[in-house]
Amino acid sequence: MAHRDDDPPLHKSAQRMRWFIGAFEDQIARTSRETGTRYRVDQICLAEVFADWLKAFRAQKPANSADNPSYVGFAAGLMLKTLIRKKPVTVEALPEDADRSNPAYFWPEGYLYVAFCLNVRGLVIATDYHGEQHPGAELSDLRTWWTFRENTERDAGLAIAFLDLFAGEEPEWTMPEIFRSGRMRQVVGRFYTPEIGDPDGR
Numbered sequence: 625m626a627h628r629d630d631d632p633p634l635h636k637s638a639q640r641m642r643w644f645i646g647a648f649e650d651q652i653a654r655t656s657r658e659t660g661t662r663y664r665v666d667q668i669c670l671a672e673v674f675a676d677w678l679k680a681f682r683a684q685k686p687a688n689s690a691d692n693p694s695y696v697g698f699a700a701g702l703m704l705k706t707l708i709r710k711k712p713v714t715v716e717a718l719p720e721d722a723d724r725s726n727p728a729y730f731w732p733e734g735y736l737y738v739a740f741c742l743n744v745r746g747l748v749i750a751t752d753y754h755g756e757q758h759p760g761a762e763l764s765d766l767r768t769w770w771t772f773r774e775n776t777e778r779d780a781g782l783a784i785a786f787l788d789l790f791a792g793e794e795p796e797w798t799m800p801e802i803f804r805s806g807r808m809r810q811v812v813g814r815f816y817t818p819e820i821g822d823p824d825g826r
Contacts, residue, residue: 644674651740652713659728660719663736669712677706684803691805693753697791698803700745701784705801707737709780727769734773738763741787760792 648670652663680702686695707713715732722729729735746757762768772786785795796804 641671641674645670647744648740651743652736655728655736655739659732659735660722661728661732661736662716663732664714664716666712666714669710673703673706673710673712676710677703680706686803686805688805691803693749693755695803696748696753697745697788697793698784700741700748700791701787701800703744704737704741704787705776705780705783707741708734708776708783713737725766727764727766730766730769731773734769734776738787738790742791745787745791758792759790763790 645667649665652665656662681699684695684698686692711733713733713736718729718732724730727735742757742759742763749755749757768789772783776783776786781801782797785797785800788795
């Protein structure tokens with residue numbers, strides 16, 4: 625997901641299917657390398673994920689450009705919701721020593737989806753808006769992942785709130801699928817943390 629200075633704004637690139645597919649495949653390769661998990665991707669389903677996400681993204685895109693930075697987080701949550709709902713990825717194999725108490729192995733598909741959405745979210749914020757992202761401690765907390773998986777299986781829309789929680793921000797639990805104009809959030813920390821890619825925290 626490298627971005628050159630002469631490239632168009634990253635939040636614009638992320639709205640193109642080719643960029644999305646490439647970035648997602650990069651995330652799979654990275655996560656597989658760092659966790660030892662092998663994934664299989666349904667490319668047709670992945671294309672449907674992008675199409676559904678883009679429709680949802682455009683439906684609530686704010687008219688006021690001042691809302692764009694906060695909409696980045698919301699759009700990333702919409703992507704997580706769509707990935708969880710459509711399920712384009714399945715696990716082919718886990719490493720023999722996989723520790724199921726680690727979120728990377730407790731829910732490998734969900735872990736991959738969260739890693740992708742957080743990484744793109746953080747990169748857009750850093751590249752286009754000169755902000756930073758600081759994922760919260762919940763990202764490596766198994767109890768939170770139990771709740772995350774159980775609740776999003778019933779209501780995928782809650783993925784938007786959970787991604788905010790993982791990103792270290794205050795979630796909107798009541799109506800997470802509705803973007804609130806003017807609800808600017810302070811984004812602190814850094815773009816990438818070991819927990820999202822390396823189950824050993826190295």
